[in-house]
Every structure is written in C-alpha cells, then in structure tokens.
Amino acid sequence: MAFKVTPTYSTKLKARLKWQAVIKDAQKHLSLNFCQSELSPGKLQVLATLIDKTFLNGSFAKACKPKYAVQERLSGNVTNLSETAVLNAVAGFEPDSNTLIFFKKGWQRKPSLRRPVQADGVYCLSKLEWLVHALGHEMVHCIVHNACPKAREYDAYKTDNGHGPIFMRLNKHIFGHSSSQYKAGWSRLGQLQVQWDTSSWEAGSSSSSSSSSNEEEQQGP
Ligand SMILES: [Zn+2]
Known part of the structure; x- marks a missing residue:
C-alpha cells in the first residue's frame, strides 16, 4: 500500500498556524528581539513546553525528559563542522x-524585514521566531535520540551531521520544516540573494564570521 511521505500543502499550512500561536504565547516570556543575555535554561524550557503542547500534545517532555542549557558559545571538538559554522552555531x-544547548553568541544577531533569517526553511523577521524554530529543530534531534538511541549509528540519521533522511522527514512532518539549516537574507528560486554580512548586524556584535561574504552558515549539530 502506498503512503505519502511528503506532507501536503495543508499540513504545512497547519504547522505555520501552530507556529504563529507559539510565537504569540512566547512573547509573554521573551520579547521579539530579546537580548541574548536573557536566554536561560528556564526560558528555553518554557518555550519548549509551548511547542510541545502545540505540536505534540505534551508528549515530548514526558517521553524525552530533556534538559536545557545555555552556554556562551559552542566549544570543544566538533567534527565535520567548519570553523565558521562553529563560531555561528546558535x-x-x-x-x-540529553540536553538542548543554546549558544548566546549566536543570538547577538537580529533578523529584520530587510535581512530575515531563514530557519529550517521558514523566514523569521525576529529573534524570537528564529529561536522557537531553532528549538523545534533541536527537539527533533532529542526525539530521535530518545526514541532510538542507536540512530546515531545509522547513515539515515548521521548523514549531513545528524540531518539525514530520518531527521529531515521528522522535522517536516512534525514542524513543517523544509530545511535543517539557518541562512540570512531573502532567497529566490532557492538561491541566496543576500549573504552574511555581519558588519551590519546589531551594533556591538563582534562576530568574526565576515571573512568571506560567500559563506552559508549552518546550525550546530
Ligand atoms: Zn541539527
């Protein structure tokens, strides 16, 4: 019997509407362009609970029992990630x-209408939108790990640094996400129109990713 593996348009639309509800509620806890110093494990847990209730009927917390942490930046040995990707990891x-970790340094940057961030295929005009989509992304990793700890050994998972077909399908089916990365700027026909130019991000940013204007950045592992 054939079954559909690609969500229909209406399924994706439903996911978008759910994200809108999440973002509305999330503003009770963080402003649209919150300061990265406000990021805390407690805030992440509150936002993850909103996402969990909206998309998974609260089963994420029950089944996965995740922990949340905030660090200054990604550190340690990270295989398969470029130096730029490590520096810009969010x-x-x-x-x-079993911990979802967010890196403050990556949240210095401020999306806008002129320069949105495309997070997992969704255009985000504010940091908070970007944050909840990034949280959803990490929740998918957590779900895979808890449902099947051995998945890390499977090519279908570990390809593309943990973003193989297992991740991509779940990310799409649960959250309507069509990508596993974040990128800056508007794109047309799948091509980036505006590349990273960190010099014009939020004042005071000391990001060191501007060595090349032609680099795309990826989310952390
Ligand atoms: Zn990932």
Missing part, C-alpha cells in the same frame, strides 16, 4: 546528557 543537542 544551538545544539548533546545526546549523552
């Missing part, structure tokens, strides 16, 4: 400690 999932 979040990651640490399977051994």
